[in-house]
Amino acid sequence: MDLVFDIKEGFQKKEKVNNTLVLIGELDNTPNNIKVLEALLSAIKLNKNSIDLVVYPEKSNLHLPGGYENVLVFGDQSQHFKNTNFSLNRIFRMESGNVLFTSSLTQLIEDKNKKLALWQQLQKMFLN
Numbered sequence: 690m691d692l693v694f695d696i697k698e699g700f701q702k703k704e705k706v707n708n709t710l711v712l713i714g715e716l717d718n719t720p721n722n723i724k725v726l727e728a729l730l731s732a733i734k735l736n737k738n739s740i741d742l743v744v745y746p747e748k749s750n751l752h753l754p755g756g757y758e759n760v761l762v763f764g765d766q767s768q769h770f771k772n773t774n775f776s777l778n779r780i781f782r783m784e785s786g787n788v789l790f791t792s793s794l795t796q797l798i799e800d801k802n803k804k805l806a807l808w809q810q811l812q813k814m815f816l817n
Contacts, residue, residue: 708786709740710757714764714793718744722794726763732808733815758786759814764793778806780814787814 713726730736741757753760760783775781781788789810791797797804 707739707741708758709735710754710760711740711742712745712760712762712764713742714747715744716747717763717794722798725794725798729807729811733811735815753783753788755783755785760786760788761811761814762788762790763797778803778810780810789814 711726711730713722727737730740747764753762775788775790777790777792779789791807791810792800792803797807
């Protein structure tokens with residue numbers, strides 16, 4: 690089993706199955722937010738079966754795994770990565786693929802400008 694997601698609090702292992710990893714914060718893990726996530730995935734020709742989905746504790750430190758072509762992180766976790774220039778809604782090229790940090794699903798529902806900024810990057814990352 691590959692270690693694909695590691696948090697300092699509440700260590701979790703998950704077997705890598707797909708080429709896209711999606712991380713959402715535990716507070717975003719609501720039925721309404723999951724419907725929004727499914728709609729976003731559908732728009733970029735993905736679904737819940739074509740991604741590895743991990744729910745992380747909100748106050749955790751993320752360690753991004755290798756081996757994924759694309760990693761999409763909902764909820765601004767970019768501040769946890771020292772010595773990097775990560776910012777929201779900007780695609781970053783890593784060793785094995787692309788990483789995109791964006792707002793939480795709740796924030797995307799509430800703010801159409803944030804949703805538009807994400808959509809523009811998703812098109813570049815998945816549809817071009």
